[in-house]
Amino acid sequence: MSPRTLAFVESPVQLLNVLEWAHARGHTADRAPGPGGTASGARPESGLTLVVLSPTDPMSRGQLRRMAQLARDEGHEVRWEEARGGAGAPLRTIGGLAGPLRRAERVVMGDPFSRYVQLLLTITRARELVVVDDGTATMEFVGQLARGERLVRWHRKGGRRGPRDLVLGPVSAVARRRLTPGGERRVEVFSSMPIDETPQGVTVTANRFAWTRARFGPPGVTAGADLVGTSLVETGVVDGDRYLDAVRALAEAHGATRYFAHRRESAEKLHRLAVETGLQVVRPELPLELIARRGPIGRTILSFPSTVVHTLPLALAGTGVRVTVCDIDPSWLTAHASPRAQGFLSGVTGTARDVHRLARTAQTG
The missing domain is CATH 3.40.50 (Rossmann fold)
Incomplete structure (x- = not known):
């Protein structure tokens, strides 16, 4: 059975926030209590697959491996993609994801500025798109979407556009249109960040870190x-x-x-x-x-x-x-x-x- 929801993550924090989003939606599996935490009684959503677009740096990869295991412990499927493993990796990764992307009803992403994610957004037909936090960049993303600006990371804004930016500019423009609500397409931002400028039609849901508090500590x-x-x-x-x-x-x-x-x-x-x-x-x-x-x-x-x-x-x-x-x-x-x-x-x-x-x-x- 094809997953109803595909979640794309490229960092440990993004994966954590997908778990928080799934918990808030009641998509957490029954399981025994983990170390320092308590079990949740909800059932997992049918067809939620986390796709890890693995980075190359060892620290991020190590944290992602451990976060992926936590996701499996919660009852979610995890698909690990060596998305940057050589010159042919992007084509192989996108080709392998094209079918599931076209069939998915919902796409969750941690980084709408990512060129990888923007390319994947040109393929999907999902009517529901969810952006979970990728740190403070979420604040900039929501503001740019509200103002109709091109999607540019805050620490690069104001700099000259390089050849790569010009080549991928049309892809970024398509991604921004996909992330703009319209017709039957719904867009949600799941965030712990303060959101001052809410784009018209976008639903903002607060991330209170309820899963983290239930699973670990005090x-x-x-x-x-x-x-x-x-x-x-x-x-x-x-x-x-x-x-x-x-x-x-x-x-x-x-x-x-x-x-x-x-x-x-x-x-x-x-x-x-x-x-x-x-x-x-x-x-x-x-x-x-x-x-x-x-x-x-x-x-x-x-x-x-x-x-x-x-x-x-x-x-x-x-x-x-x-x-x-x-x-x-x-x-x-x-x-x-x-x-x-x-x-x-x-x-x-x-x-x-x-x-x-x-x-x-x-x-x-």
Whole structure:
């Protein structure tokens, strides 16, 4: 039997949010309680298949393998695609998915900016499209859709369009039309992010991390502080030396001892950070929301503007853990940073609920 719903994910966080969406819809299987969690009594949706369009970096692949097993534990089918495994991989992947895509009644996706997902959207005839969070990029996606703009990641907006962008421009335009409600086509955004501009006809459903709270924890809470890393250096937004100085100052001011690395942070940067700050660098095996919920976790979590300032307060509700967000000083930005970067990062911080905000003077020591 063909799956009624195909969900396409390219990162561990996207897969987590598909599980949250399925749980919110009541699509979770009966099962025995897992470690540190409780069982849910709902039945799985008939025909939900998670398609992992596997990335190449080892950290993401490792987290995705473990998240895929959690999805199977919930009763969902998982299809692993080596979507980037050589020159012929995209054609093989898209060719193998064309039939199921045409028959699917619903398509769930974690990253509408993904060229892969945009190509797949040109094939589908599904009347229901669902976008689950891919972090703070969801805020930008919804705003661009509402304003009728082309879909461009926030840290690239304002830059020159390269040859690849021009070639794939028509594909992106088709994807944007597919993601615009019309006729019998319904579009839902399932998000823990604050959505200010709701496109006409789009349904916005709140992600409260109910599955995460039911499945894991509550965590043990320590007296100390933990610091959450970011890949803003790797994406060319923040200067590496300035970032290291800010991390050092935060750790000293708040007594932080652990640094939870983002899966995209480079090994070279993390080694330097450990040597120069004395922080214990932890490379999580699962998305941080699950790691924090399993515990132990510090009573204070320090973070720069990122997805976790929105998601951790939801995942850790009722635990007494305080999430503190530290603004990015404009002087930390690189010369290559998008003109949109500072405003977007400030918006991420300013719209975060249930977090404590540090004054910028306290960040730099």
